[in-house]
Amino acid sequence: MPIIDTLLNDFFWRALIGGLGVALIAGPLGCFVVWRRMAYFGDTLAHSALLGIALSFLISVPLNVGVILTCVVIAVALVVFSRVRALATDTLLGILAHSALAIGLVTL
Structure with missing residues (x-):
């Protein structure tokens, strides 16, 4: 061509x-x-999307709804936990990402 x-x-x-x-x-x-020192924010949301998919299958809701709600809950948890200032933001992002991934894999 x-x-x-x-x-x-x-x-x-x-x-x-x-x-x-x-x-x-x-x-x-x-x-x-x-x-904002949130370099792993996209990674955290991607890992939490797996949890959203697993929960969507578990409670029989559309996948989009489950993923969006789970990502919003993770983002709100990040804001709440970052105000405590006990951990650095990247550390908190890593903890949330791998926790959501582990819970999602166990749920599946």
């Missing part, structure tokens, strides 16, 4: 615009996350 066909393809332009949009949003958000 010649390069001109690729440039004229509607899918190419939609993907390019979508990628630029994600880059414009994710760049400042990533700087904010590192500035």
